[in-house]
Amino acid sequence: MINKPKSQYPAPSQQPSSQQQVSVKRRSARPFADLVGPALADALKARGFATADIIGHWPDIVGARLSAHSLPVKIQWPPRPKGEASDAAPAAATLILRVESAFALEVEMSAGQIIERINAVFGWRCVGKLRLKQGPVDHPAPRERPGIPALPPEASRQLANDLSGIENPALREALERLGRQVRGAPRRTKPVTPT
Numbered sequence: 001m002i003n004k005p006k007s008q009y010p011a012p013s014q015q016p017s018s019q020q021q022v023s024v025k026r027r028s029a030r031p032f033a034d035l036v037g038p039a040l041a042d043a044l045k046a047r048g049f050a051t052a053d054i055i056g057h058w059p060d061i062v063g064a065r066l067s068a069h070s071l072p073v074k075i076q077w078p079p080r081p082k083g084e085a086s087d088a089a090p091a092a093a094t095l096i097l098r099v100e101s102a103f104a105l106e107v108e109m110s111a112g113q114i115i116e117r118i119n120a121v122f123g124w125r126c127v128g129k130l131r132l133k134q135g136p137v138d139h140p141a142p143r144e145r146p147g148i149p150a151l152p153p154e155a156s157r158q159l160a161n162d163l164s165g166i167e168n169p170a171l172r173e174a175l176e177r178l179g180r181q182v183r184g185a186p187r188r189t190k191p192v193t194p195t
Contacts, residue, residue: 092128
């Protein structure tokens with residue numbers, strides 16, 4: 001006897017009536033941030049960060065100059081006193097920053113303003129003081145974007161001809177860049193395997 005795979009659709013005799021609804025899960029495109037957020041949540045919680053807001057907004061909080069030489073490492077929350085109501089606001093935390101030695105004094109002098117700005121991002125007094133740890137700050141190097149490949153003259157003419165009907169110059173320019181990337185990229189094909 002041959003095992004047939006079970007169909008995902010019910011047999012005609014088992015079709016749901018109009019009163020019953022079949023729930024169908026549909027997948028659609030989702031923003032990348034919605035997918036990465038939950039993946040980073042556990043790592044951030046281990047460091048005391050409830051969200052990535054401080055890390056993501058660090059250049060906005062301290063400015064471009066100081067953000068290049070400092071980085072939030074951890075938030076230390078003080079223990080709650082026993083008997084305190086669970087809905088009471090927690091005591092302010094300590095933000096631990098890694099700062100390059102030459103900029104430690106400047107960050108220390110700006111501590112009040114930095115704390116004020118962090119609390120403004122969160123909307124409540126969550127950080128009460130800063131603790132500085134001096135050391136090198138590793139920022140990821142920006143990745144270089146690959147250049148747009150040059151097209152052969154006939155492909156360039158064909159692309160210009162295809163885009164000639166587009167009146168919006170910004171749209172035409174964007175589509176031309178896309179067309180150069182697509183038409184100039186080497187073709188990748190999957191190897192055909194005999195069955």
